[in-house]
Amino acid sequence: MSQWIDVAAEDDIFEGAAIAVTPQGHDIAVYKTEAGEVFATHNICSHGHARLCEGFLEGHEIECPFHQGRFDVRTGEATLAPCVEPIRSYPVKIEAGRVWVEI
Secondary structure, three states, X not given: OOOEEEEEEHHHOOOOEEEEEOHHHOOEEEEEOOOOOEEEEEOEOOOXXXXXXXXXXXXXXXXXXXXXXXXXXXXXXXXXXXXXXXXXXXXXXXXXXEEEEEO
């Protein structure tokens, strides 16, 4: 059964950056693109044990800080080698200035 969990204030996430949150023990990266869109994925790279929240966000892609592979933050799809396995993406909604993630 899924549920929506309040994970952060939207203002706590800077455009072009990511933060890490751990609702109910899930390690999740929450991203805000330069266009102000908010997305969430699993925070650990599927190629190596790197925290994606520490990577470089460009457009809709997060670059892994270890090997520079990339993932689409909208879908979790691997977009640049050496990353080939997707990561989980989570639905996100914004209500009253708060970021909610569906777990």
